[in-house]
Structures are given as C-alpha cells and as structure tokens.
Amino acid sequence: MKHLAATIALLLLSLSKAVPGAAGTRIHPDLGITFTLNAPEARAVQVAGGDGLGAGPYSMTRDAEGVWSVTTPPAVPGFHYYWFVLDGVVVSDPASDSFFGYGKPTSGIEVPEAGADYYAISQVPHGEVREKWYWSKTTGEWRRAFVYTPPGYDKNPRTRYPVLFLQHGAGENETGWTRQGRAQFILDNLIAARKARPMIVVMDRGYAARPGQELVSIDGNTPLERVKAAFSVFEGVIVQDLIPVIDASYRTLPDRGHRAMAGLSMGGMQTLFIALHHLDMFAYIGSFSGPIAPDLDSPQPLSHAQKRFDPLTAYDAAFANPAAFNSRVKLLWLGVGSAEPEFFRAGIGGAAEALQAAGVRRVYVESNGTAHEWQTWRRALNDFLPRLFR
Amino acid sequence: MKHLAATIALLLLSLSKAVPGAAGTRIHPDLGITFTLNAPEARAVQVAGGDGLGAGPYSMTRDAEGVWSVTTPPAVPGFHYYWFVLDGVVVSDPASDSFFGYGKPTSGIEVPEAGADYYAISQVPHGEVREKWYWSKTTGEWRRAFVYTPPGYDKNPRTRYPVLFLQHGAGENETGWTRQGRAQFILDNLIAARKARPMIVVMDRGYAARPGQELVSIDGNTPLERVKAAFSVFEGVIVQDLIPVIDASYRTLPDRGHRAMAGLSMGGMQTLFIALHHLDMFAYIGSFSGPIAPDLDSPQPLSHAQKRFDPLTAYDAAFANPAAFNSRVKLLWLGVGSAEPEFFRAGIGGAAEALQAAGVRRVYVESNGTAHEWQTWRRALNDFLPRLFR
Numbered sequence: 001m002k003h004l005a006a007t008i009a010l011l012l013l014s015l016s017k018a019v020p021g022a023a024g025t026r027i028h029p030d031l032g033i034t035f036t037l038n039a040p041e042a043r044a045v046q047v048a049g050g051d052g053l054g055a056g057p058y059s060m061t062r063d064a065e066g067v068w069s070v071t072t073p074p075a076v077p078g079f080h081y082y083w084f085v086l087d088g089v090v091v092s093d094p095a096s097d098s099f100f101g102y103g104k105p106t107s108g109i110e111v112p113e114a115g116a117d118y119y120a121i122s123q124v125p126h127g128e129v130r131e132k133w134y135w136s137k138t139t140g141e142w143r144r145a146f147v148y149t150p151p152g153y154d155k156n157p158r159t160r161y162p163v164l165f166l167q168h169g170a171g172e173n174e175t176g177w178t179r180q181g182r183a184q185f186i187l188d189n190l191i192a193a194r195k196a197r198p199m200i201v202v203m204d205r206g207y208a209a210r211p212g213q214e215l216v217s218i219d220g221n222t223p224l225e226r227v228k229a230a231f232s233v234f235e236g237v238i239v240q241d242l243i244p245v246i247d248a249s250y251r252t253l254p255d256r257g258h259r260a261m262a263g264l265s266m267g268g269m270q271t272l273f274i275a276l277h278h279l280d281m282f283a284y285i286g287s288f289s290g291p292i293a294p295d296l297d298s299p300q301p302l303s304h305a306q307k308r309f310d311p312l313t314a315y316d317a318a319f320a321n322p323a324a325f326n327s328r329v330k331l332l333w334l335g336v337g338s339a340e341p342e343f344f345r346a347g348i349g350g351a352a353e354a355l356q357a358a359g360v361r362r363v364y365v366e367s368n369g370t371a372h373e374w375q376t377w378r379r380a381l382n383d384f385l386p387r388l389f390r
Numbered sequence: 391m392k393h394l395a396a397t398i399a400l401l402l403l404s405l406s407k408a409v410p411g412a413a414g415t416r417i418h419p420d421l422g423i424t425f426t427l428n429a430p431e432a433r434a435v436q437v438a439g440g441d442g443l444g445a446g447p448y449s450m451t452r453d454a455e456g457v458w459s460v461t462t463p464p465a466v467p468g469f470h471y472y473w474f475v476l477d478g479v480v481v482s483d484p485a486s487d488s489f490f491g492y493g494k495p496t497s498g499i500e501v502p503e504a505g506a507d508y509y510a511i512s513q514v515p516h517g518e519v520r521e522k523w524y525w526s527k528t529t530g531e532w533r534r535a536f537v538y539t540p541p542g543y544d545k546n547p548r549t550r551y552p553v554l555f556l557q558h559g560a561g562e563n564e565t566g567w568t569r570q571g572r573a574q575f576i577l578d579n580l581i582a583a584r585k586a587r588p589m590i591v592v593m594d595r596g597y598a599a600r601p602g603q604e605l606v607s608i609d610g611n612t613p614l615e616r617v618k619a620a621f622s623v624f625e626g627v628i629v630q631d632l633i634p635v636i637d638a639s640y641r642t643l644p645d646r647g648h649r650a651m652a653g654l655s656m657g658g659m660q661t662l663f664i665a666l667h668h669l670d671m672f673a674y675i676g677s678f679s680g681p682i683a684p685d686l687d688s689p690q691p692l693s694h695a696q697k698r699f700d701p702l703t704a705y706d707a708a709f710a711n712p713a714a715f716n717s718r719v720k721l722l723w724l725g726v727g728s729a730e731p732e733f734f735r736a737g738i739g740g741a742a743e744a745l746q747a748a749g750v751r752r753v754y755v756e757s758n759g760t761a762h763e764w765q766t767w768r769r770a771l772n773d774f775l776p777r778l779f780r
Contacts, residue, residue: 184521
C-alpha cells in the first residue's frame, strides 16, 4: 500500500496542470516575455529561441526559492521556438506544449499580433485534418501525411476539389503546418470569407530514403549534389506514391490545373525542385523563404550555388522560354521576411528580380518585419491561397 | 553575413536527426534499456519513468566526455513514459518523441512485446484519425476531439456506423489513445480480421470547466464531491455538445444500441459516472483500470469511498435491479493489470466480484504482468472492441 497516495495523486493529477499555457511564461503588453524555470539546484540557466525573440541567449536569475527568470526585450509577434539551457543542456520548458522543430520536440510561444485574426480559430465552419497512413514503394515504409479537407467535404459527396501539397522546413515534420502554422484555421477563415476556393491540402514529411539506406545527413557545408540525392527520393514519394494515393482516396480534381505545391524554407527548395521538374503535374508553385538553389548538381554547398542564379539555365532551364512558362504556370510565388538574414533576402529577392527582368511572370512578396519564422510563412500562405485555382 | 553559416546549418539541419528514435536510447535483448544524455556540465543525472521500467529512479554515470548513461533492469513490454532528472529538474529526453502525459509533454519508449502484433501498423486497410474542432456551449470554447473513421468510410457513403467514445487518463489528453495507445492500428487490425465491427471512435479531452471558471484542481486528497463537480461539466460536454456534433457530422447509427463509452483510469471513472447516468444513451460500457468510485457525493477522497462499494446503492443504484440492468446493458467490461497497485486491483476486482454475486452480468479481465500503463489498456481495448455492437 505504500504507493497508494502517489498512485492516486498520479491518477487524479491536477487537471489544471493538464492545460498547456497555464504555467509560468508571461507575455507583457510591450511583448517582452518573462520566462521562468524552477531549478533550485541548477548553477546556470539561460533561455534562447527563434530570431523573433531577439538576440539571446538570455541569462536567467535565481530567486531565493530557486526559481530562475528573465524578461526579454519586446518580441516580434508570431510563433517562436524556444528552449532553456540548463547547466549546459538544451531542454524543453515543461510549461510549454511541444512542437517538432530542430529535429526534436521543442517548446514554443505564441506572441499575439495586434489585429491579426486570420489564423485564429473563429466562429466559421471548420474543415478536418486527417491523419492518413500510406505505403510508399519508394521508401518501403508506412508514411504519415496530414490531409486537410474543407468544410462541407462530407456533406457534398459529389463535389471534387483542387489539391495543394504543402511542405514544412528543415528539422520540422508533417505536424508543422497545422501545429505551428495554424494552416487549417487560415484555410477555414479564407474559405468562409470566400477569399479562397475550398481545397484539399496535403502535408507530408519531407524526409525520405530508399529501403535499406540511411537518410542523407545534411548541413550547410553539404555539397548540393548530395542535397539533390535526398530531394530526389522525396520527389519519388510525392510523384509516384503520394499523389496517386491522394487522388484515389479523396475526391480530387486530378489534373495539373487543379494541383499546387508550396513549402517553407527547405520545403520551398523541395517545391522548386519537384514542381519545376513536373510542370505536367503542377500549375501553381509557391516557395516561402526557400533559398534559390538552381544548380543541384553542384559539388559546392548552397551558399555558393545561390549566387549563380541565371534564369536561362536555372532549374534545368525551366524558365528558358518565359512565354511558354507564363502560359503554362498559373502562379509562381516567391517571398521572404524583411527581417530574414541577408542570405535569404538577397538570394530570393535577387532571383525574383532576375526572373522579372527575363520576362517570367512571378509574384514576389516581402513580409514586413518578420524573420525566418512561422509568422512569415503564415502571411505567405494567407497571401498565396487566394491566388490558387482561379 | 555573420549568421550565414549558422542559418544554412539550421536550414538544412541534419535530416537524420529529424527522425525520432535514431538517437541514444537502446533496448537490449533482455529488455534492459540504456539511457544516455550528453551533459558535460551537469552534477547529477537520473532517469525515471512509468512502473514498467522498474523501481527507479536510476542514477546515471558520467563518462570522460560528459555523456551520462545507465542501463536499467529488464523492463516490462509496452509503452513507458520516462524523464531525466537533470540537476534536480525533471526534463524530457531530446532524443525522444514527446507524448502528452503527467500534464505536459513527456518522453516515451516503446519496449516490444514478443509475438504481440495487434497494435502494429500492418499491411491492412487503414482508417483515418480526424482532428475535429467543435464549439462547446457547456464550456464556451472551441474543443478538439479526434475521430477515427474506419477503412472504407469514404467509399461507402450510405453506410452508417456505431460509435465508441474513448477517454484517456489523468494528465493525458485527446492525443493519448492514438499516440501512446495506437488505438487506430488496433482497430485497423481487428476490422481487417473481421474480429471487430467497423466503427467510429471519438476521443475527446477529459477536462472541462464552465465559462469563466477555472478547471477544478484535483489530487489524491480532493474530496470526491469536487471530483464529481468536475466530471459533471465533462458530462455536459459529452452528452449535450459532443454526441450531437458527432451524430450531425458523421454517418453514425445514433441510438443507444450502437453507442459505447470506455476509458482508462480517470477516463474509466468518467465512463462509469457518465454512462451509468445515461443508460438511455449507451448500451456498452468499459472501464480499463478505472477506480470504482460509487459515491461521488462523498466529502471523502477516493481511497475511502472505494472501500464502500455496494452493488445495491452504487452509482445512484444503477445496478439495484440486476435483471433489468442485464437486459438493458449489452456489455459492462471491467479490467485491471495484475501488476497494478493493490488499490486498483482490490477495488476493481472486488467490485467485479460483488457485481457478479449480485447477479449483474459483467466481463472482468486481468492483464497478466502489466502495470497501470498503456500495455494494460491496449490489451483491454483489444479485448473490448470485438464484444461491441454484436
């Protein structure tokens, strides 16, 4: 019986504790954030996170009871990953929900943006986000995708819908667009306002290796030819496995005029790589903060290759005939946050300029004041969706 | 440009790192587990977790490079929560996926059970798990439930299905049954083997408070009358909000003969509280390791009340007329793990015995060798589902 009290305590563990967001983190009116961690025995605690939190890491101060805290300068609005560094170890905040980023579960905080309600859950009809397991011959594994079906999908069993394939960034996974990005609410709100056409959105996991092979390990110095090898396997998943499964499982409009692909950061790179190679399958293309990597056969890393963007040769000469491209591709959307590092702004902005100069029709949108973070990509999606399938 | 290398490194963060389970934890053939944590500056690291890991906490040993490790005694098969204690702070393992338990994201490890494939993802048709947002008048909030729809649901637009409402335990949430419990695969496998009838399964969040009120904070010493107050609000959510939404949104068979409720631990308590009060709505009832709490008007805590189980008066005299109960309720399923604490075994086993002695038809199943953990509840679900809607 010695476990009795503990067992019942566990059984009926504080219901209030079970509610994320109730705990120690506080956002002040100026958007400064106070982080706290109860760690009486720790010697040093810091907090750090995404660019929108400011420079960081911020050293925390211990009070007499052993609770460490710090208040950051005003943060940029939007979703920011963050973590504690507890005696040298990067750990999640027990008071935060967890979000898959940086290749692992990571804490996150939502800093409200005044007047921005386009990603809020509102009193409008809501679609569903469905966990869809499918077998990939390319990788020899069961894979999980999430599929947004719009409001009314089940009630209109003869209606068919266009499809957007929407990819996360490096270190994230197929949960990112709905958990961090709130894509389902952006869609619900746009559809309710008749600003976007009801559509199906498919969010897959952007990592793939052939059976028996290890996933390619990539960092900033990896030659682009190795990046290409990794993307090629994922291309097989999308083109040979996922699209046929989606067209067989849902009431899609299964033609290129009703199929789009977009992604953020690495997902934007993948989108350009895959969609520009398969213009017979996609008429709408979006790259949100996706670095321009025109020459994936290069033995050089990305930082070098991006500088050599040439609209005539880039992406296997997909843009070489601008008139043909313009008549075939209904939308090429490029964007970046104005507070992103020079590498992204210069590369993406430069490519957008060169494409325009070459006569390639594209949309280029800068998100004002936001970094290489989710607020940039929520805004991108909110701008991108109304332009689809018109 | 100083951020360039770091930014690209972040952008193209190791793809292999993005795959959970690839990291430091190893399960040995004898089911002992080696846990590791890289923490050169830490002074003390322990690992602890669910009962199936053994007594714990286990002190870890630092090697020359600052990596701490320990190998536990052989674990019980199944899913176990675990966590590190890093210089006195409970933290998640960065190498683990996160699972909502203990009121927060928690690490978890899956220890294989030899010969148990009923919860594996198999080469059978798979249902979908849908994220369903609905408005609750009871709580004045948008709530999220997960809804399993069986294979073929979309292909058979005139077929209607029975519905099981299935609840998680204390400290967990609506993700528990699919993430930890693998309920969708148990269903897929049983349905493919024609051992269970295709059905819809609804998994809601077992916490509810009226608008403007705080969630009731409960621990093992909370008087049962306060537990009842909390459960009553959740009862309103299920009966007044969720069931109508499910019947309006999905092709259900919306009558008591095709509606079941079950839950684990706290969810079992809630099931008995709600379903036994609404026998006009539920014909099938399951409580998996759910403590028997017959007298929720009591000012006493659970440990006291459970001892006073009397089939004639318990649950507002729901069992007082055994013949009437037996003709009305198609299934009353009670179960517990043989390795659970005495509190659970004695209370649940005792109630099952008293019910049988009183002439109440019930099924009572003990799970051999498993604790108050998910392996007990996977087995319970696998036993329970084939008995439904026959």
